[in-house]
Amino acid sequence: MASLLTLAARRAPLRLGRAVTSVSSQIRNISSSPIDPSVGLTDDQKELQSLARTFADNEFAPKMQEWDEKQYFPADVLRKGAELGFGGLYTREDVGGSGLGRLDTSVIFEALSTGCVSTTAYISIHNMCTWMIDSYGSEEQRQKYLPKLTSMEHFASYCLTEPGAGSDAAGLSTTAVKKGSHYVLNGSKAFISGGGSSDVYVIMARTGGPGPKGISCFIVEKGFKGLSFGKKEDKLGWNSQETRAVIMEDCEVPVENLVGAEGQGFSIAMKGLNGGRVNIGSCSLGAAQASLDAALEHVKVRKQFNQPLSNFQNTQFKLADMATSLLSSRLMIRQAAAMLDQDHPSVASFCAMAKLHATDECFQICDDSLQLHGGYGYLKDYKVNVYLRDSRVHRILEGTNEIMRLVASRALLTE
């Protein structure tokens, strides 16, 4: 076995900077562990997972802290991932998609986010836009936009939230007025991931009266007259993707860029969000897995009172609680993902409860891992702080966790 170590060491710089980090070697040795993310998957899913994890280990993990620090959007790495099929995971194959299901996709996002939560979360948003055009767009829209989106030659952003319409998304005030061959859009969208760097914007705007039925969905290209962007926001996490306001001032959008029918926008947005909630929950799972793996490594090495931290019952019980939360989160996310695949009638409340549970619990796991790291966890030399900061926003976006409680309680109380 002597060559094994030397091989791993020699291979590190050769394989595109493959970093045989303590975290990745940890996970590779735990197939009998209760937090092994491959438990319960089909052979096919295990292969997809293995590819995504290898890609994350090689291409994301060594760069995560640098991208966070420099607020760098890794377009080249994303395009490299798109060559493997990450640009259109659940988009049909005729336009370059991978044609996978939502559970497959959840498994992939979880694996990718162990390497970089922020970058994976952006991929998930791009995938949601690509899927919307694939599912609700015309054949012309599919052929025009999707090949360049699945290859990530172009990037996409999803625009629902407004400065005055967050949780109350159906109250959005951006207007779209039809004038001849164009719709004229006016209003602004807030907190748009990829805003400014994306080429394609899927925008919800009001074509009709107040409430959800008056909302329509449009494809707006960067460069359309009247489209501009706000300043780059400075954020706690999610730093490998730009966030800006998207501003429309008499923005002219050709009528053929209406997605679906007038008034269908809110229903498209909500369908998108059910999946988006599972996607973002999956990204939290990866953050928690990586944080727990790092904690397991640390407590075996770090000694206090002449023994490793792992000898103390406080540590042992904490680790058990973290593993239990991770497992319950994973089970809920995967069940919700499977229900999306089945188009189950109760999918909205299951997605909401899964997102609520997974994003809260997984954030707590990151925080517990940081605590187990002691003072080191607070240093930026260690990775845990990045997982913590990146996954914090998952409790806010794709519908806040308070809105998730609203969705769940409505489903409980509806007669």
Next chain:
Amino acid sequence: MSNLRILVATKRVIDYAVKIRVNAAGSAVETANVKHSMNPFDEIGTEQAIQIKEALAKSKTGTAEIVVVSCGPVKSQETLRTALAMGADRAIHVDSEEELQPLAVAKLLRAVVEKEKPDMVILGKQAIDDDSNQTGQMLAGLLNWPQATFASKVELGDKSMTVTREVDGGVETVKTPLPAILTTDLRLNVPRYASLPNIMKAKKKPLAKFTVADLGVDIKPRLQTLKIVEPAKRQGGKIVESVDDLVDKLKNEAKVL
């Protein structure tokens, strides 16, 4: 115009990043519930075959068919699927739950070569589990074919190949006629990732199965493993009082002077 058939041998081994453990009986390395993957040198071999195929297609000077083969338990088929997902055309699994030593594998591969009549057989220079570094050379001997081992660069000529080999103290360039045996070293190429669609498509590529009996090969082990032990645990460091003290310890404790 050359139309090549390339046979690539692959082995399923414990993943390179796994921390190895010796089993309780001290008779073998623990393989149960341990992540396995394709031997990294065989990944390089598969990649090389695909690059040859792509180069021929691009220059419109010929075609290549890539056949991957693995000898071992049923799970070896996972490794073959990985190679198919990377870009091999079809696979052959030689099923054996018995221990296969390098000579047995070389004989099984000879039988496959006799069926498939490839122009080139590519193998990893060694597998990272037993580190034997024998199978390619033995196969060349059994077939009486030329061999170019430890390749760091391969150029295909007309019914020949020019291979740069990594040897002690430098590189050596050899030219061999085809058919020939090629074994890969680490710096030959960087294997590609299999894409998601290709992983799914790999399920539909043909995978032929043979038993050892089908090939009529004697696989009886010639070597007997007496015992397997873990390396000695690393001792903590010591601070020495003086240079004399250090020299004394190097001489009498570490015995390196």
